[in-house]
Amino acid sequence: MNDALTIVNKTAPVMPVAQFKSLDHAKACAELFAEAGVPAVEVTLRHTDAWQMVKLCRDLMPNARIGVGTVLNRRQMLRAVDEADFVISPGFSRELSMLAHKTLTTYIPGVATATEIMAAMAEEHRVFKLYPAEAIGGVTLLKSLAGPFPDAVFCPTGGISQANYHDYLALPNVHCVGGSWIVPSEEALAKDRKGYLAMLKS
Ligand code: 3PG
Numbered sequence: 001m002n003d004a005l006t007i008v009n010k011t012a013p014v015m016p017v018a019q020f021k022s023l024d025h026a027k028a029c030a031e032l033f034a035e036a037g038v039p040a041v042e043v044t045l046r047h048t049d050a051w052q053m054v055k056l057c058r059d060l061m062p063n064a065r066i067g068v069g070t071v072l073n074r075r076q077m078l079r080a081v082d083e084a085d086f087v088i089s090p091g092f093s094r095e096l097s098m099l100a101h102k103t104l105t106t107y108i109p110g111v112a113t114a115t116e117i118m119a120a121m122a123e124e125h126r127v128f129k130l131y132p133a134e135a136i137g138g139v140t141l142l143k144s145l146a147g148p149f150p151d152a153v154f155c156p157t158g159g160i161s162q163a164n165y166h167d168y169l170a171l172p173n174v175h176c177v178g179g180s181w182i183v184p185s186e187e188a189l190a191k192d193r194k195g196y197l198a199m200l201k202s
Pocket of ligand 1: 017044069133157158159160178179180181
């Protein structure tokens with residue numbers, strides 16, 4: 001079912017974008033996210049074991065929606081349809097959009113320009129990953145996009161951090177942000193698991 005708005009919503013304002021370094025790293029983070037009650041996570045396809053990492057998250061985070069990110073092509077989309085709860089791409093592709101609609105998959109395409117938003121809206125999308133948010137204009141760009149696209153909802157990612165995420169969340173057209181900064185490395189987790197747990201819960 002295409003329920004992107006339930007994933008990108010103000011009650012879950014920061015979605016971890018996970019680029020796990022190993023299966024052990026994925027396991028430790030999934031346990032942390034489960035304990036913190038994280039409702040949704042994007043697991044990027046940027047590791048040879050990425051699909052196993054997706055499965056680990058599904059097994060260890062039974063109450064969360066597990067998304068597959070960095071989905072770039074048809075093969076990845078078709079696998080993600082079976083193995084994840086939702087799918088995210090860094091950009092917009094009509095082919096992937098059509099596959100998502102056909103398979104009733106919740107799909108959040110990436111956009112960076114007004115032209116891409118128009119193309120995606122023509123395919124019935126209104127929830128987008130704005131990527132790479134900071135590099136393409138961040139908060140200023142999102143304010144400008146609100147004029148011509150009052151119905152578009154964004155989850156900006158790319159360059160967002162503890163220092164600036166509140167500025168994004170203050171915008172009406174931003175329902176959540178995505179970021180890797182709240183995904184600890186194994187070393188950081190070993191040093192300060194409590195701190196990350198508190199940050200994820202806040
Ligand atoms: C993504 O894939 O969404 C980004 O790489 C995440 O960006 P960040 O590492 O700057 O949070």
